[in-house]
Amino acid sequence: MVPKMIDLRSDTVTQPTPEMYVAMANAPLGDDVFNDDPTVIELETLAADICGHEAGLFCPSGTMTNQVALKVLTRPGDAVLFDEECHMVFYEGGGPAVFSQVITQTVPSKNGVMAIDDLERRFMTRSLMTPGTTLLCIENTNNRAGGSVIDLEQMRRYREFADGKGIKLYLDGARVFNAATALGCDVREITSMCDAVSICLSKGLGAPVGSVLLGSKQFIEEARRVRKCFGGGMRQSGILAACGIISLNVIRHKLADDHRRATEINQGLQNIPGTTVIPEETVTNFVMVHTARPAADWLQPLRDKGVSCLAAAPNRLRLVLHHQIDDSAIPQAIAAFKTVATQLASTE
């Protein structure tokens, strides 16, 4: 018998909940390009309120919110400071060059945190020769660093740096609710520190589609124009926004369970031959499994045992928890790893 797959590839793999299907069927709809879809307006208002910003803009993806924000916050030829591991530089198809024509000044990071000294070193004042740095982009939690969290003290340092230089601070907060959950703070303490923020509804928050860009009324007005220009003006999009409202009102409060289960997996995977799992690396909903042999060797045997995950690096597997992985899946996933470790050891 093939067991039901435990899908730990990403927190993007969730299916809409029964409550979401009901909400989709009953959502009052308009035409959002005419700005009269009541469900989209409700979602945007709710997200802005939760995050302490004036206004919100519903977009089809986090890539679009990020690239729309970058376009609004910069002029061609500007220089922008990014964590060298960030999603905006790594995973968005060269968007900063394609859409905004900016110079990407990438800065080394450790656990998703850049040193202020390194930002200082990279910063450029606009002159006859040099492009001017006009924006600092940060990511919290940090995807490639394994769901690591930027704490409030470091957030304040970024804010002070930006203020000292007279530049804007943008947060790619695809998983910022995971950060707030890990820090035990109100998400506003993180989000209201930034000039503009993107949140993803389709990650751990479980919605099928969508992200919301947040900022001042004036910023969002301009972003609405850019979203249209990028082809992101949607019509009866309240049918999708209806799910996002449930994400924010219901699923947001379940993230702590995902973090607890990630920690349980991390603990359960200690001392498995051929792997190293570092306890401190799990702070939110990610577990990193460092493998002695190529991570790719593990994928099919694990799938055969009912566990799906990703090779995030040549010698690293990534497991990501979400609200549709329940408590009973945790010992099953751990058992699958133990079985596969034994299998692989016998074929060395």
Ligand SMILES: *Cc1c(COP(=O)(O)O)cnc(C)c1O
């Ligand atoms: C997933 C993600 C995004 C957006 O991705 P989409 O797939 O375009 O929605 C942006 N930033 C980070 C850090 C992410 O993890």
